[in-house]
Structures are given as structure tokens and as C-alpha cells.
Amino acid sequence: MIRAFFATMLFSLFAISAVAQEAPAPDRTATGGAQTLEDIMARQQQLQIDDSFRSEALGNPDAAAPLTDDLGARGGLSDSELWRGLRFDAADVTTQARGDAPAVLIQDSGMWWYEFRQGPLMTFGAYILLGTLGLLVLFFVLRGRIRIDGEKTGRTITRFKAIERFGHWLMAGSFILLGITGLITLFGRKVIIPTFGHESFATIALASKWIHNNVSWAFMLGLIMIFFMWVLENIPNRTDLRWIAVGGGLFKKGVHPPAKKFNAGQKVIFWSCIILGGSISASGLSLLFPFELPMFAKTFAALNATGIPQFIGFGVLPTELTPHAEMQYAQLWHALVSFVLMAIIIAHIYIGSVGMEGAYDAMGTGEVEEQWAREHHSLWVEEVKAKEAQAPTGATPAE
Amino acid sequence: MKVMLTAFAVTAVISVGAYYGLNAAGFDAADSAASDYVRLDD
Numbered sequence: 001m002i003r004a005f006f007a008t009m010l011f012s013l014f015a016i017s018a019v020a021q022e023a024p025a026p027d028r029t030a031t032g033g034a035q036t037l038e039d040i041m042a043r044q045q046q047l048q049i050d051d052s053f054r055s056e057a058l059g060n061p062d063a064a065a066p067l068t069d070d071l072g073a074r075g076g077l078s079d080s081e082l083w084r085g086l087r088f089d090a091a092d093v094t095t096q097a098r099g100d101a102p103a104v105l106i107q108d109s110g111m112w113w114y115e116f117r118q119g120p121l122m123t124f125g126a127y128i129l130l131g132t133l134g135l136l137v138l139f140f141v142l143r144g145r146i147r148i149d150g151e152k153t154g155r156t157i158t159r160f161k162a163i164e165r166f167g168h169w170l171m172a173g174s175f176i177l178l179g180i181t182g183l184i185t186l187f188g189r190k191v192i193i194p195t196f197g198h199e200s201f202a203t204i205a206l207a208s209k210w211i212h213n214n215v216s217w218a219f220m221l222g223l224i225m226i227f228f229m230w231v232l233e234n235i236p237n238r239t240d241l242r243w244i245a246v247g248g249g250l251f252k253k254g255v256h257p258p259a260k261k262f263n264a265g266q267k268v269i270f271w272s273c274i275i276l277g278g279s280i281s282a283s284g285l286s287l288l289f290p291f292e293l294p295m296f297a298k299t300f301a302a303l304n305a306t307g308i309p310q311f312i313g314f315g316v317l318p319t320e321l322t323p324h325a326e327m328q329y330a331q332l333w334h335a336l337v338s339f340v341l342m343a344i345i346i347a348h349i350y351i352g353s354v355g356m357e358g359a360y361d362a363m364g365t366g367e368v369e370e371q372w373a374r375e376h377h378s379l380w381v382e383e384v385k386a387k388e389a390q391a392p393t394g395a396t397p398a399e
Numbered sequence: 400m401k402v403m404l405t406a407f408a409v410t411a412v413i414s415v416g417a418y419y420g421l422n423a424a425g426f427d428a429a430d431s432a433a434s435d436y437v438r439l440d441d
Contacts, residue, residue: 096436096437097437099432165403169405170406210418211414213417213418214414215414218409218410290431364403
């Protein structure tokens, strides 16, 4: 699963570079090894260029002419060599600001990140969210609300305790806030500024940033809570295969495959929340503490060791990233995974509210209609009833 | 419903607590990025 998502990420992040053609190396003897008109023209045509003729031409102060000579330069480097050193992050830069990031004066992958963020990332996000909404509308039109088929008993059964519902709503409420404010952050420049103007967006963006940064802690706490409360009941088992074989009975009236406390569909939601939510939290922490928690260089090194990037055709991934590149990868990964989780959660919200009669009660009051429970979680109802039968008669509830 | 509203209220409390807590602990952008030689709040 994790590898699949890494593969998706790699495909998404490198799709542009993978299809870009590489320009043939021109003859640079006429310029003494410096760039030629062909190099400039190739760049203008968006062709990839082997930059080593520039990135490695950084001068050698030890072999340079002394300052007293006609061609001597202070520090033994010409202006061009100094600028190339800055451009390719090879210059020895010292600053009074903390961390490694301020010493990077030129970071050219920033444009690639910006263009990917403004283009394919937004397009992917819009398609996946609107596509999910469209599919749900279609599902509702075709299938309608999934009703309780049998006769209601009037009896209820406790599905979730208060602490379980608290953990769920802690995560759910914060996720919705994070989703909305994340979308505002990503789409703000393209959608909100043209619609409401710069001044309005400044206020909206400031509020969004505050909410996104600080509500994230509630989401992570909720995620940890639901993991420990529900992980044992979400371990896949053979019953899930039967549930999946009939599509969970979602597509046909009167079909109710047996399920324990969580059916296969709910297990997919659970593990999506844990894996994708965990990944979003990790990249989010990296973004929350800029330049403090870099993780992509190490991840790329681990991926290179598996051979997957090379197998897919991306070659060896870069394992030396500038602090800024780390943040850029974290932002893209954060947004990509969030879009996938948002799509899944939209479907979850649908089926837990308007899509299925009686489903909301599980998280609303915690008490569900017994007939609903028998139709959707028959094995769990049997377990609950068996426990009730085993309880000693005449026992008094604890005060 | 009561549990849901409690969770939302706790979300608000955690958020405000995180904001003031992290700022007080020196995790604000200015403190994180500036060296000791930079006089903040002077």
C-alpha cells in the first residue's frame, strides 16, 4: 500500500521531467566550454540540458592567477564562477540567520515546484474532488437512500461509546476544517483573489493559515485515538472477502453480507485514515516546522535502495536536497495525499449521512436501531447478544 | 450530538493552546529563523 502511494507520488512528481526530451550536447569548443546559443535555444524549447558544463565550472582559487596579476580576481574566482557557485548551491555562504536554508541564495527547482503546484496539482485536486462528488450524485440518483429493509424493532444497540465518538469527531471536525483551509491556501490565488480581491484574500488567507496550523494538532490526536481504539477490529479477515464479493450490498436492495463491528468498506476508510492521515501528518509536521524535519532525501534514499524508482523509469532519485526542495516535496506530497483522503472522506460522509438510513446514529447518539445493525453488522450483533446472555443474571449496574 | 459538540469545543481549545504554547516555547517563525544576534521585540 505504502509502496503504491510512493509510486503514485513519484509518478506525479516526475511525470513532467519523465516526458521532457533531452537536448543533444552542442559543440562548445568555440566558447571555450561556456554555454552556446544552442544551449539557450534548447532551454527556451523546454528541453532538458546536461548542466554539468556549468555546474562544475566553479573555478579553482588554488590554481587562479594571483590578485596582483592583470587577470587576478579577489578570492580566486571570477564573477561568473561565483554566480555559478550560488546558482548550483556550491558557494561557501555564511549568514547570521539560523539553519541551512538562509545559506541557499538561489534555488532553481522552486520554479518547477511552483508550476507543478499551480498546474497539475490543482487540476488533479479539482478532478478528484469534483469527480467524487459527481459519482456520489450519480449513485444517489441510481440507488437512492439505502433504507433499513426489515421491520424496525424499536430497540437500539450501543454501537460506539462516548470516547469512541469523541475521537471520531475530534478527527472529523478538524479534518473538515483542515480540508477547507487547505483548499483556500492552494486555490486562493487562482480562485479567491480574482473573485473577492486581494484585500479579502489577505484576511481569509491569514485566518486559514492560523486554523490550518493549529487545528492540525487536534487531527493528529484524534488519529492516534481512533488507531488505538479500533485497530484490532479493523484487521482484515475472511469475512471481508464475502463482503467485497457482493459490493457490501450497497448496489442491490436486500443484499446484506455478514460483517463484524467493521465491514470491509469501513476497514478501507479506517486504514485510509491511518495510512494517508499519518502520511499527511508527517509531511504536515515537516511544513509546520520549516527546515527542521526534512524527510524526502532519506525517503528517496530508501526508495532508491528498493530499486522501485529505477524500475519505474525515474532513475536514481536525488538524495541531496536543498532545505527548500525538502519543503517543496513536503508541500506537494501533503496536498496530493490530502486530495486522495478528502475524496475518500467525502464518500464516507455521504454514506454515513444521507446515503444510508440509520447510519448517522452510530456516531450521533451511539445507539443504532437493532434491525439496522442486523442488516449491516450481523456477526457483531450476534457477539453483542452472546455477551449479554453471558452476563450474570441479577447483576446490578455499577453506580 | 453532545459528544460531537464537545469534540469540536476541544478542537478549539487544542488549537488555541497549540498557538500560544508553541509561541511561548519559541517556535514562532521569527524566533526559529533569527540568530541570537537579532534583537526581536526591541
